[in-house]
Structures are given as structure tokens and as C-alpha cells.
Amino acid sequence: MLRRLLSSPVTADVLLWCAILAPLFADDLPGRGQPAGLPLVWVQWAAVPLLALAVAVSRRLPVLAAAVPAGLGLAATPELFTNNFAIAQIVLAFLLGRRAAARGTGLLFFGGVCLAGLVLVGIVPAATVSGWFTVVATALVTILLPWLAGRYVRQHDELVRTGWELAERLEREQELIGDRERLKERSRIAGDMHDSLGHELSLIALRAGALQVDAGLSVPAREAAGELRSSAAAATERLREIIGVLREDSEGPPVLPAGDTPADVVERARASGMAVTLTGAFGEPLPPMADRAVYRVVQEGLTNATKYAPGAAVRVTLGLAEGEAVVTVANDAPPAGPLPGSGSGHGLVGLDERVRLAGGRLHAHPVDGGFAVTARLPLAAGAAATPPGERRSREALERARRKVRRSMLDAIWVPVVAAGVLGVTMFGFNTYTSYRSVLDAQVYGELRVGQSETSVAGRLPAYQADDDERPAGAPADPPGTDECRFYRIGAWSLDRAYRLCFTDGLLTAKDRVDITPPPASP
Numbered sequence: 001m002l003r004r005l006l007s008s009p010v011t012a013d014v015l016l017w018c019a020i021l022a023p024l025f026a027d028d029l030p031g032r033g034q035p036a037g038l039p040l041v042w043v044q045w046a047a048v049p050l051l052a053l054a055v056a057v058s059r060r061l062p063v064l065a066a067a068v069p070a071g072l073g074l075a076a077t078p079e080l081f082t083n084n085f086a087i088a089q090i091v092l093a094f095l096l097g098r099r100a101a102a103r104g105t106g107l108l109f110f111g112g113v114c115l116a117g118l119v120l121v122g123i124v125p126a127a128t129v130s131g132w133f134t135v136v137a138t139a140l141v142t143i144l145l146p147w148l149a150g151r152y153v154r155q156h157d158e159l160v161r162t163g164w165e166l167a168e169r170l171e172r173e174q175e176l177i178g179d180r181e182r183l184k185e186r187s188r189i190a191g192d193m194h195d196s197l198g199h200e201l202s203l204i205a206l207r208a209g210a211l212q213v214d215a216g217l218s219v220p221a222r223e224a225a226g227e228l229r230s231s232a233a234a235a236t237e238r239l240r241e242i243i244g245v246l247r248e249d250s251e252g253p254p255v256l257p258a259g260d261t262p263a264d265v266v267e268r269a270r271a272s273g274m275a276v277t278l279t280g281a282f283g284e285p286l287p288p289m290a291d292r293a294v295y296r297v298v299q300e301g302l303t304n305a306t307k308y309a310p311g312a313a314v315r316v317t318l319g320l321a322e323g324e325a326v327v328t329v330a331n332d333a334p335p336a337g338p339l340p341g342s343g344s345g346h347g348l349v350g351l352d353e354r355v356r357l358a359g360g361r362l363h364a365h366p367v368d369g370g371f372a373v374t375a376r377l378p379l380a381a382g383a384a385a386t387p388p389g390e391r392r393s394r395e396a397l398e399r400a401r402r403k404v405r406r407s408m409l410d411a412i413w414v415p416v417v418a419a420g421v422l423g424v425t426m427f428g429f430n431t432y433t434s435y436r437s438v439l440d441a442q443v444y445g446e447l448r449v450g451q452s453e454t455s456v457a458g459r460l461p462a463y464q465a466d467d468d469e470r471p472a473g474a475p476a477d478p479p480g481t482d483e484c485r486f487y488r489i490g491a492w493s494l495d496r497a498y499r500l501c502f503t504d505g506l507l508t509a510k511d512r513v514d515i516t517p518p519p520a521s522p
Contacts, residue, residue: 078120097150301329333369359383
């Protein structure tokens with residue numbers, strides 16, 4: 001009982017909720033130059049039920065779950081950078097990559113968070129231009145990188161699952177190969193029986209024919225001999241038909257009557273209560289082998305949907321593509337969830353054999369919580385059988401491996417490219433603002449104490465020396481001044497700067513000051 005409780009999803013969700021709540025009430029008020037959003041205490045208390053909701057829906061709605069801590073971080077500060085919600089953002093972004101199959105989901109979510117942060121930075125009065133870069137850098141670390149890690153784990157798990165499915169399929173095929181060999185031997189035995197028994201029946205018919213024409217026998221006896229000859233000949237012909245069904249592999253398989261069509265199968269399934277639709281058509285008659293293979297694909301696909309996804313909508317699609325007939329039977333996820341067990345798989349293996357003998361290829365795979373079976377069959381009659389399915393299984397495993405490798409490359413190059421673009425953008429912006437924050441020496445010399453702020457403002461640079469307006473290490477403002485502004489003397493140096501101080505709208509002080517960087521933290 002205790003072990004089952006500890007391994008249940010509810011217990012895991014409760015532990016996850018406790019883990020992301022741990023840093024929630026840490027003392028992480030926005031620092032200097034970082035604009036505050038809503039009062040932090042409000043956001044903290046609102047986060048307790050919201051994060052519980054996020055964890056509760058993270059399995060079914062991972063995007064909504066990841067959006068909750070991102071929204072809380074933006075509510076605390078438009079720049080998103082806060083330790084209170086960083087753990088929750090990282091964990092739920094990882095789960096988004098782990099649980100969401102679509103590749104574009106995480107990228108769109110990352111872009112949406114960045115866009116929302118940029119808008120907030122633009123409208124909050126205390127925000128600075130550097131806040132835009134803080135939003136993107138924080139989202140890169142707390143959202144994009146964890147999402148990529150979660151996506152890689154998901155792809156790796158799919159690779160492992162594909163490998164186990166391949167192993168199980170090969171094991172089933174080995175069992176079927178043994179059954180096939182036994183059937184082949186029985187077929188050979190039946191052939192031997194046909195040869196010997198048919199010969200004996202032929203001899204009986206021959207003797208009966210001799211008695212039928214013997215003049216020494218009475219008319220009733222000759223008539224009985226004729227009936228015996230006819231019965232022996234009929235038994236010989238029937239024996240030949242029955243044994244002919246037990247063919248050798250080198251012979252062509254018997255072609256079933258083509259009176260029933262896929263449309264008939266779909267109509268019977270719909271009449272029985274299944275939500276099934278049929279779309280498309282081939283537009284031309286198919287070869288007998290391909291036609292019967294299409295019929296069996298539709299029949300087996302609907303049977304599997306009834307057994308393993310009761311109540312789910314089923315779509316049957318017929319069409320032509322690249323010179324081949326394509327039939328697909330796909331079902332949605334069952335409303336009550338997947339049934340336990342995956343079946344023996346013999347139906348699909350037998351269906352694969354029929355499609356293979358018709359010269360086609362069968363592909364069965366999960367899709368969006370449901371399952372799809374697709375067969376591609378040649379349009380030409382007499383097409384050679386395709387090779388057995390082991391090679392196709394290995395190709396499926398190789399495709400899964402390539403998918404994981406691509407996901408791993410994404411986890412490397414996406415953050416590298418994003419960091420590179422962000423770094424280049426920040427460098428370019430810093431270069432631009434550095435040159436636009438230089439006060440020309442001649443203009444500085446022409447400024448006079450006592451001039452109005454409005455007359456001076458038109459001659460000053462567009463930016464001040466630092467984004468935070470007051471460089472770290474700048475000396476204290478002169479007593480009695482309302483505001484002091486700092487401008488660079490040179491574009492690439494902030495060791496010295498021009499300081500202009502204003503009081504009651506007038507320039508009251510101007511000087512050159514030394515900027516002493518604060519000592520590094522031990």
C-alpha cells in the first residue's frame with residue numbers, strides 16, 4: 001500500500017509542488033535598477049494556489065502549467081528575473097518539453113514570454129532599455145534551455161520504446177516463423193495425401209467405369225457402377241480444390257471474391273454504432289491482390305479500433321500518391337483512455353504479410369494519442385512481393401535514432417545561436433548608446449550655471465553614461481540639488497564623466513568627476 005502510494009502520480013505532483021514552493025518566500029525584492037511590478041507579497045501568496053493548479057494540469061495541459069510561473073515572474077518584475085519563481089519556471093518548462101509532442105510548442109511559448117516581457121518593460125515607467133535584454137536572457141535560461149532538455153529526454157524515451165517494440169515484434173515474428181514452417185510441412189503432407197488418395201480414387205473410378213460397360217451385369221448393377229464412378233470423380237475434384245488452398249509459398253495466394261468493398265465494411269461499422277468516416281477514392285480499379293489487401297487493411301483497422309479504442313472517432317482515407325494506392329485507417333484517442341495491454345500483434349503481422357505479398361508496404365504507428373495504419377500498394381498487376389518486414393523495423397528504429405540526434409543538436413545549436421544573437425545585439429546596442437552618451441567638450445564648455453533646464457536639454461546627448469542613469473561608484477550629489485546627470489567624456493571609458501546637476505529647473509553645478517568602480521564581492 002505504501003509503495004503504491006509513493007509511486008502514484010498524485011504523490012509525485014505533491015512533491016513537485018512542494019519543491020517549487022521552497023524558494024517562493026525567499027527575500028528577493030527587485031534590486032537597483034530593476035523595476036518592480038505588483039507588490040511581491042501579493043504575488044507570493046497568489047502563487048501558492050496558482051502553482052498547485054499548474055502542477056495539477058501539467059500532464060494534460062503542459063503549456064498552461066509552464067505559463068503560470070512565467071506569468072508570476074512577469075507580475076513580480078517586468079524583467080522576469082527573480083529567484084522566487086526561477087525554479088518553478090525551469091521545472092515546468094522542462095515538463096513542457098517532456099510532455100508536449102509538437103516541436104513548435106516550446107518555441108512559440110518562449111517567443112510569447114519574451115514578447116510579453118518586452119511589452120511590459122516598454123510600458124513600465126521605471127524600466128530601462130537594458131531590461132529588454134534581461135527578459136530575453138532570463139527566458140533563454142529558465143524556459144528555452146529546460147524545454148530543450150525535456151524534449152531531448154522525451155525523444156530518448158521514444159527511442160528506447162521503439163527499440164523495445166522492435167524487440168517484441170521480432171520475437172513475435174520468430175514465433176510466427178515457427179508456425180509458418182509447421183504449416184508448410186502440413187501443406188507438404190497434405191500434398192502427399194492428395195497424390196496418394198487421389199490416385200486411389202482414380203483407380204476406383206476406373207474400375208467403376210469398367211463395371212458400367214460390362215455386358216454381363218444387370219442394368220441396375222451397371223447404373224450403380226455409373227453412380228459410383230461419378231461420385232469418385234466428384235470426390236477427386238473436390239479433394240483437388242481443398243488441397244489447393246494449402247499452397248506452397250512459391251505459388252500465388254488464392255484471390256478472394258471481390259464482391260465486398262471497403263465502403264461496405266465502413267457502412268457496416270457505421271451501422272453498428274462506430275463513429276467512422278470514409279473519404280477519398282482510387283478513381284481506377286486496383287489489381288485483385290491490391291484490392292483485397294486494401295479491403296483487409298480497412299477491415300483489420302476498424303477491428304483494432306473497436307477492440308483498443310472504443311468510442312474513438314475513426315477516419316478511413318483512400319487515395320493515390322506517387323503512383324501508389326494509399327489507404328489509411330486512423331483513430332483518435334479513446335475517450336476513456338487507452339485500454340491496458342497492446343494485444344498480440346498477430347493481426348498486424350498477418351496484415352503486413354498480405355500487403356507485402358501484394359508488393360506494398362505497411363506502416364502502423366501511434367499518432368496524437370490514437371493509432372494509424374497506412375498501406376501503400378502498387379497499381380500495376382503482378383508486382384513482386386516486397387522484402388520481409390525486419391528491414392523496415394530496423395529503418396523505423398534508425399528514424400527514431402535520427403530524431404533523437406536532431407533533438408540533441410537542437411539542444412546545442414538553438415541556445416548557442418540564441419545566445420550569440422543576444423550577445424551581438426547587446427554589444428551593438430551598448431556601442432550605439434556609448435557613442436550617443438558622449439557630451440562634446442565644446443558643448444560642455446559653453447554650458448553656464450544658471451541656464452534653464454529646457455535650454456540645456458536640447459544640446460545634451462540622447463543617453464546618459466549608464467542605463468541605470470547613475471553609474472556605480474559615482475560621487476555623492478552636491479547638497480541641495482534635485483537631480484544630477486552623468487555623460488561620458490569618451491565612448492569607451494567611464495573612469496571620468498561630466499556631471500550636470502539641476503535644481504528647480506536650473507543648471508546649478510557642472511564638473512568632471514571620477515567614477516570609482518565598487519569593490520568586487522569576496
